[in-house]
Amino acid sequence: MRLAVIGAGAVGGTIAALAEHAGHDVTIVARGEQRDAIRANGLSLAGAFGHMTGHPHVVDTIGTADRFDLVVVAVKAHQTAAAVAPIELSSTTPLLVVQNGFGGFDAVRDRFPENPAAIGLALFGATIAEPGRIHATYAASLVVGGDRNAVNMTRSILSTQLRVRLTRNPAGAAWTKVLINSVNAMPALTGLSVQRTIAHRGLRRIVTALMREVAQVGYARGEKFADLGAVSARDVRFLSVVPLRWGQLIPLRLAQKMGVVPNYASTLQSIKRGRTTEVDHLSGAIVDAAAEISRTAPINHTVTELIREVARTGEFMTPDEVVDRIPLR
Known part of the structure; x- marks a missing residue:
């Protein structure tokens, strides 16, 4: 399956690395030194989920011509509106907003009001050891809730490498x-x-x-x-x-x-x-x-x-x- 991850920080990078390790076609929307390091040397994940290095596609943005089975928005809440502003998607593309704090999901819904969307809450821990290298400090689940299509696609892509659990009360x-x-x-x-x-x-x-x-x-x-x-x-x-x-x-x-x-x-x-x-x-x-x-x-x-x-x-x-x-x- 084809996955796009907007944001190559600790959480987004972990999700991208695990998905590619599971055999999916992964594209990362990244910027700065993280983008340059992944382009040059790949994306490495070490620690609690094991050791792996992949070579996802790295781009500055994605558009409607790029077809994905799921798009994960994994930037900080205060960066979300700016990160999704240049993105163009088909209205049927499912979205998973990995949220830390309030506001990120609302920004995505404002930008893509017709798309099926779910909230993701990452309970695992990860840090950026250096550009292009992520260290998972402890393994735990990704809790998701919201639109059924977005939730099911998240499970299909990530559940072989990551515990994906459902909440029926995503706001709570x-x-x-x-x-x-x-x-x-x-x-x-x-x-x-x-x-x-x-x-x-x-x-x-x-x-x-x-x-x-x-x-x-x-x-x-x-x-x-x-x-x-x-x-x-x-x-x-x-x-x-x-x-x-x-x-x-x-x-x-x-x-x-x-x-x-x-x-x-x-x-x-x-x-x-x-x-x-x-x-x-x-x-x-x-x-x-x-x-x-x-x-x-x-x-x-x-x-x-x-x-x-x-x-x-x-x-x-x-x-x-x-x-x-x-x-x-």
């Missing part, structure tokens, strides 16, 4: 994913791995407080959280009402699931590469979602401002500095 699963992505915040501020930040008592309390605030804002809006990986809807309800000392069991479980290979979360990876972060579509989006119902999300607000500061200055904080600047009740 997206909220649970944003809650899980609270673990991204402390690495972005400190430069440390997820595992090391969760191991630090003070940082773990902040992560737990972030998660609890996401849950409380979501419930206040009437959102219906869905089971997603290691976090169930019951876990979210638990987080929303219990003291932090009990709620910290959830981030501890997530860190354990990641194993011992350091996971440098996506927001931190963007900061290290000098790229704009997705924080406005993660913690920042929770602040906006709270404001829409005349509530506040003070912890997510503070974290958003601090991540912007670190991204601007390039200077990470010590764990103790983070604890001092994010006071908890």
Whole structure:
């Protein structure tokens, strides 16, 4: 089958490498040093999914003359509108939007309102070791939900190499994913791995407080959280009402699931590469979602401002500095 992947970052590159390894015809829409490296030396994936090197087609854009069985949009939420703007597709081409944070799926639907489309939530971990080389830090599933045709095509292409699981509540699963992505915040501020930040008592309390605030804002809006990986809807309800000392069991479980290979979360990876972060579509989006119902999300607000500061200055904080600047009740 023919697959196009828009975005050759850690997640998009992992999906492209696994699909080509399964024997599919893969085209990547990429830019910059990642595009140049893949053209010159191929795309290599190492780590939790095994070791493989492929040579996908690399292009600057795709058009209606290019026929694909599935197009995966795997760029950061804040980059989605610009990434899909020059793309031309047949209205029957299925789309999978691999979403981290809010806004990416809506941008794709605005650009391609007639196409069958599904949301994808990547639970596996991956980093760009260097241009053209991706390291999968831990293996986990890709959760998909939405249009049946898009979901079925995703399963047909990817399920031999990747666990593809179905959610019947993609909107609720997206909220649970944003809650899980609270673990991204402390690495972005400190430069440390997820595992090391969760191991630090003070940082773990902040992560737990972030998660609890996401849950409380979501419930206040009437959102219906869905089971997603290691976090169930019951876990979210638990987080929303219990003291932090009990709620910290959830981030501890997530860190354990990641194993011992350091996971440098996506927001931190963007900061290290000098790229704009997705924080406005993660913690920042929770602040906006709270404001829409005349509530506040003070912890997510503070974290958003601090991540912007670190991204601007390039200077990470010590764990103790983070604890001092994010006071908890």
